[in-house]
Amino acid sequence: MQTFEKKLLVVICESALEKLLVRDIKRLGAHGYTVMDVRGGGAHSTREADWEGNRSIRMEIICTIDAADAIAEHVLNKYCANFSVSMFLADVAVLRPEKF
Amino acid sequence: MQTFEKKLLVVICESALEKLLVRDIKRLGAHGYTVMDVRGGGAHSTREADWEGNRSIRMEIICTIDAADAIAEHVLNKYCANFSVSMFLADVAVLRPEKF
Amino acid sequence: MQTFEKKLLVVICESALEKLLVRDIKRLGAHGYTVMDVRGGGAHSTREADWEGNRSIRMEIICTIDAADAIAEHVLNKYCANFSVSMFLADVAVLRPEKF
Amino acid sequence: MFFLLGVAARLAKSDLKLPEALYETLSIYLLLAIGLKGGIELARQPLLQVAPQAIGVILMGCALPMLAYPILRRLGGLSQANAASIAGHYGSVSVVTFAVATAYLVKRNIAFESYMPLFVALLEVPGIVVGILLARLHQNRDIAWPALAHEIFLGKSVVLLGGGLLIGWVSGPAGIDPMGGLFFDLFKGVLALFLLEMGLVAASRIADLRRAGWFLLGFGVIIPIIFAGIGVCVGRAMGLSIGGMAVLGALAASASYIAAPAAMRIAIPEANPTLSIGAALGITFPFNITLGIPLYLQFAHWLEQLLPR
């Protein structure tokens, strides 16, 4: 079975950013995204998701290496200074390259 | 610590497929699976999970390379034509190879 | 864009372990974690999350290779005998290495 | 009112969003409460009197999708799968439309047969089954009936509505009354809340319809009116009161958006759910609960005048 290399970019952040991110990533070349509600802790504090100001999401974007780079850089510059954000990139393989 | 190579197959799809997938993947060699509820958007439309026809799941299967191939191909042929489905594969390492 | 190699450790287990894991991983060198509620099935049984004794979580930890090893080994020795636990490791890249 | 608030909030792209679990809870509540109420009333009826009506209602449920299908195929030019799926949706019924219709009559002090929740339960399934059969017509592919029957008869809505009916019927008023604080006193309020949510959902389906074109829009308004006419006539033939005729009209006019979509997605995967759900939820449901129900009551009055008993 033939597979194609893509990047998986995962952004874990405050839910306040969800709408903004969806808008931004489309502009930067992502064709889709998947979001789930999470809780967690990191440098800033423990975000227990027990209350609306305290919710976090995890957004997963499968896209080309270029789009992943562009989005990651954009998020780093625009949001990381003022918001709780964690990001990581991973190599993944997909079957339908035109989809992502 | 010794680790062993396995494949991680992630299937993001309409929740209507959950029961069917659980049945299929067992037949195709997976020993387990993990499911979470997600929302997202892609080629088909935005699935906001605000209503039962609009829910998505993300299923994660850790298995051998062969099983991952078999499952991915099966899902592609059987469901991708008529359902909203995204899939990707990644290399992962596990400690207890017999488990997956 | 410069990226740095880290490990992603994913632990899928009974929710009863959440508090214990959060405590343990901090001690073993993780700077943060992300948790989501999941359901699934594996060697032990099907955990449908329909009831408090039956819930599972998926904890994601981005950390150094050493910390990942230490945590994985600790979880294996301390919890895997008596609890439903699945674990896997993956290579990921991050932008801010000091954060993880 | 609440429905309009929901529609407005969604169209204005408000952040308002009811939690998924609340939506589920409200819908479970409505199904159970309607079932219980119907079951209690059923316990008061001689079953023999209800039986022929029940059969009539089931026959109507089978006939309606057969009527809709050729219209969708010929006039709408839809594929077999899509036409069959939509026909199935419109052959089945919407529990919330039923609740709104009965609330409308109660407010106007118009009596209706109080065991009518039984008809809701009976009407859920036949439309779906016929829809599936229509999709498989002239196709060699086999249908996995056991799995499908399971999906259809053991879906959430049939189990809760049927279970409620059964419990209400067996326990009778004395058994259920202590639970009335939850299941009856709160009913109107919960219905209002659910309509708010339905407004949010329905409004988000409207975008889908733009793609679907004018045919479905007309279909979603005209078919309910025709079906309501049929329902009212069937009600008359079965000897229902004016209120009962109007409710049966509303049931016939309504399209399923819980049981049918779930079953169709599995049974007719080639059908595009955007079309069927867009029409059922984006057009027919709003039409019925605003303009439709008063109109169907009018139908019942007209028929009564035309053919006095």
Place this chain on the structure above:
Amino acid sequence: MFFLLGVAARLAKSDLKLPEALYETLSIYLLLAIGLKGGIELARQPLLQVAPQAIGVILMGCALPMLAYPILRRLGGLSQANAASIAGHYGSVSVVTFAVATAYLVKRNIAFESYMPLFVALLEVPGIVVGILLARLHQNRDIAWPALAHEIFLGKSVVLLGGGLLIGWVSGPAGIDPMGGLFFDLFKGVLALFLLEMGLVAASRIADLRRAGWFLLGFGVIIPIIFAGIGVCVGRAMGLSIGGMAVLGALAASASYIAAPAAMRIAIPEANPTLSIGAALGITFPFNITLGIPLYLQFAHWLEQLLPR
């Protein structure tokens, strides 16, 4: 009835599934409502009169698991961990069984001591603690008591039940009555809904039991009957009314499925939760709420005839 609907739906593999958040909400509601009610009634009682009864109840809670443990070890051949864990579950109590028992008595117009929710709160903890001690007997391993005490005393059920008792006791009827619309009028309905959910859950535990074998099945039916007998006798000794004796019997017979599983999973991780929960939820709970409670009321009547006051 609702419980049976849940069991039936699950056994028939219906899709019916209550959202997790609803399950949580119902269980929080029941704990708080029972606590509040008990607290209000407690405010009406001279504490001195209740205190000796409270001590008696706690002693019973400690004794029961010690009785169950040797049976599980010897007759059942279970490991120390499993036997201790199961003993702990059966030493503690089930709030829903309590609710069903009191509803049963109320329906039959049989009076019982209205401050009995206090006993529920008191009985939750001792059984669990003794269970853990039994597991650690003859073992050198230390128990992390501070962490454990935390887990046990600050678990959801103890906090809500105890908190409700306290609030009800401090505020008295006048303070709580305005909230009666939520906490009292809806109680029966919410209990019914919760039983529906419990039916779904209990039925899914039955599969576990097949693996567990016949011993646990018998244990799950016979031990409650024995414990109920003890509970009824203790109740008599404490001077409770017939209704109170029956309720204390039902409490003794009931096995915990909220507090105990959570605490045991952490305190005795080697114990297999499938066994303890399967027995408590798959056998004992259904047995108690169907056949058990009427039987325990019968016990109380017999004892009363045997030993008139």
Place this chain on the structure above:
Amino acid sequence: MFFLLGVAARLAKSDLKLPEALYETLSIYLLLAIGLKGGIELARQPLLQVAPQAIGVILMGCALPMLAYPILRRLGGLSQANAASIAGHYGSVSVVTFAVATAYLVKRNIAFESYMPLFVALLEVPGIVVGILLARLHQNRDIAWPALAHEIFLGKSVVLLGGGLLIGWVSGPAGIDPMGGLFFDLFKGVLALFLLEMGLVAASRIADLRRAGWFLLGFGVIIPIIFAGIGVCVGRAMGLSIGGMAVLGALAASASYIAAPAAMRIAIPEANPTLSIGAALGITFPFNITLGIPLYLQFAHWLEQLLPR
């Protein structure tokens, strides 16, 4: 009481946790129910009489953050962003504080203007807008007003409160009464449950405050008192009853923790939400619902004595 139970449970690190969906549901319920009630009462008022009061209230909502801002900047030494954000939170209002205040008055049989939910809706927005303006003062950066207006006016709380008001106003008592079983009879109980949850949340904010230092702690207690004084005087000037003055005082004293945090996070991202939410939720909210409200009622009495009408 319930609030204290929540605080205690959290401080004791209990496992108690209300599901997120329940929190959402309770908050949706409270907003809608308060809105509906206010709308019904508004329908009974000549609008012309209410209009000047409404304008006065809005002006007060604009003035309060301007008062708070220099204090935060000068005395507190906070950055422009943080000072503006906190000023915005305190300029806006807390719906739950309103509910507690009115419940307090009802219990004491003190009358107040029953259309006051209108003021709650009116006070939500101006404080936030002024806060944002303060943040952008002397800054060249443009504000994306359309997006912001959207965020502010179409946030959950404004839509539900405003929507409830509108529906209540249009439908009148006759239209809403059938839903009273849900929206009015349960109100007190739901409020109690919500306070339990707020206790859990507020207690978890206390840790944040340790980092924030003494200034904010003092600010969170003293500013509400001052603002309440202003609110009471404004109420007097507008001709409100004693109860109305006290409620307006409580509104002025309250700080928003739903609408404001959401809007500020987007509009002033440089502001640290820990500070504003810690103060609003960790200090001011608990202070208001325990000591504050009785004090503000006292203010109203004093003012009435000082300046008899």
